[in-house]
Amino acid sequence: MIGIKIDGKHTSDFGLIMTGCEIASPEPITHMISIPGRPTELDLTESIYGRVTYKPRTLKFAFDHPQDTTAKFQGLLAYLNNLYHGRRVKVIIDSDPGWYWVGRMSVAGSKDKKGLANFVLTLAAEPYKYAVLSTLDDWLWDSFSFRTGVIRNYKNLSIPESKVITVIGSPVPVTPKIKVSKAMTLVVAGKSFSLAANAWQRLAGVKVGREPTLFAFTDTGVVSIEFREESL
Known part of the structure; x- marks a missing residue:
């Protein structure tokens, strides 16, 4: 019903x-x-x-x-x-x-x-309404929209020496949080961040919206990027 x-x-x-x-x-x-x-x-x-x-x-x-x-x-x-x-x-x-x-x-x-x-x-x-799933959750196909949905899986991504990750953001821009397995440097939206190991850190001043955002990492490690979509 x-x-x-x-x-x-x-x-x-x-x-x-x-x-x-x-x-x-x-x-x-x-x-x-x-x-x-x-x-x-x-x-x-x-x-x-x-x-x-x-x-x-x-x-x-x-x-x-x-x-x-x-x-x-x-x-x-x-x-x-x-x-x-x-x-x-x-x-x-x-x-x-x-x-x-x-x-x-x-x-x-x-x-x-x-x-x-x-x-x-x-x-x-x-x-705003909020996505049921964050970028760290496993996707549920029964609630996925094949017309407007975007699969965002940014959990435990391997970084071999250096890597650029393309992040598809939210209909309403949101500030992501990030966690790395070891200290490394991130450059995003023209800003450089020194990331400490094994701690969630909010990227102040950085918003991820509809347009793809490039996250450039240096050094080797495992990265997770967390945010929840918002929409009108």
């Missing part, structure tokens, strides 16, 4: 039948400055972070549930409220199984005279 998973539990476990799914686009955070004598405002939206940022967005999921008594409806509503209302949860939509959303959930319910109960689960979500 089509629905959603909330913190690993599927809505079909409650007998809920999904009838609607609404995902609002997030509102951009703009930075406009009025300058005397200038006919239009100065748009500095991308100047602060180098890209557009967004406000939280709303996801709404509508469900039906056959109920023959008001008491049963009230019992299920109370059960869902106790589980999820006001709580921060992780949601995976069946139709988009490779990604998850994070946000605070609210629960609402009503019942008509014919015995049909309606429930609406609303998620006040972060603007």
Whole structure:
């Protein structure tokens, strides 16, 4: 039965039948400055972070549930409220199984005279959705999209003396972390990093986005590059 998973539990476990799914686009955070004598405002939206940022967005999921008594409806509503209302949860939509959303959930319910109960689960979500798998996880083909998916496996890569690794990043640029088996030097995006052995290190100032990024390593060792895709 089509629905959603909330913190690993599927809505079909409650007998809920999904009838609607609404995902609002997030509102951009703009930075406009009025300058005397200038006919239009100065748009500095991308100047602060180098890209557009967004406000939280709303996801709404509508469900039906056959109920023959008001008491049963009230019992299920109370059960869902106790589980999820006001709580921060992780949601995976069946139709988009490779990604998850994070946000605070609210629960609402009503019942008509014919015995049909309606429930609406609303998620006040972060603007981005996150890939279920990171670059260190084993790939699951049942959730892989052959239309838009990219296989990213950057775990325990062998570096013979020196090597350039092409990293395919995220639809929304993210900062990767890296771990090496022995001290070595990395050059990426015109910046040089001295990497210590056996410790996760975040590459400050480096973002990996849609375009391939070259990671140039020197010396011999084993390298892991970790990040999780983000997308609107």
